[in-house]
Amino acid sequence: MEAKQWTVDIYITEDGDDTHARAVLRAPDASTVAGRGAARRNPVDRPIPEIGDELAASRALEDLAIRLHDVASEDIVQMAGPAEP
Template sequence: MEDKQWTVRIHITEDGDDTRAEAVLTTEDTPEDLMAVTGRGVAHRNPIDRPIPEIGDELAASRALEDLAIRLHDMASDDIVQLAGPVET
């Protein structure tokens, strides 16, 4: 069995009450000239709430990871449609 390692890096930026996150998936097989799979998430603090940046970070990061999971699932589904079935001889 072959071991593989996939890495997800989460980049978080804050601008006032807005927090944005990008979750970027790279694999050992990802060629440098190709884009990695990226999920994006946003959180917006309600002005009447206390300013606790960690909460915005957590929400934006979780939303980015959720978006990444959906994109990865869609890629797998597309591959199944294109490549599934018996091998042609």
């Protein structure tokens, strides 16, 4: 059985009450797929940066999953070839 490893890096930035995350998947063939996510703290909530990080990162991973699924779907369509009349 062949084992493959794909790496996902998550980059998080904060600006005041806003947190932004970018999840980047790097495959061994040097292709990449990226997803984005964001979170905004309600000003009446206590400032707990970890919660914003978790929400933004989870949303970036969710977006990444959707984009990766789209890539796979496009690959399937290309491999299927033209439709027969």
